[in-house]
Amino acid sequence: MSEVLKFACVVLACMVVVAPFAAEGAISCGTVVSKLSPCIGYLTGGSLPANCCTGVKSLYQAAQTTSDLQTVCGCLKNAAKSMTNIKMSNAASLPGKCGVSIPYTFSAAIDCSKVN
Structure with a gap:
């Protein structure tokens, strides 16, 4: 449970940074x-x-614009x-394992501003 809380706190902080963009x-x-x-268990x-794949599929169905994809990234x-x-x-393998095709390969070095 502590990993979920940590993840939520990190993403909350990210929301403050990413929200204006x-x-x-x-x-x-x-x-x-x-x-x-x-998905945290799998990611670690x-x-x-x-239910991880259900969330992945739902998220990528909702991400319809370049701005959405960049925000997710x-x-x-x-x-x-x-x-x-x-x-x-x-x-990096999560989308494929869940049957979702995304227009980029996720890595720590990705430039999210170039995702479209």
């Missing part, structure tokens, strides 16, 4: 947290629960930087 989009870091919190090396990148136990290979 994401005003046009419909996605917020709060939405990212609520949709992806079931555990198994992939079905920024929230994920900031959260990944703050949580030292995230396995980046699991983060």
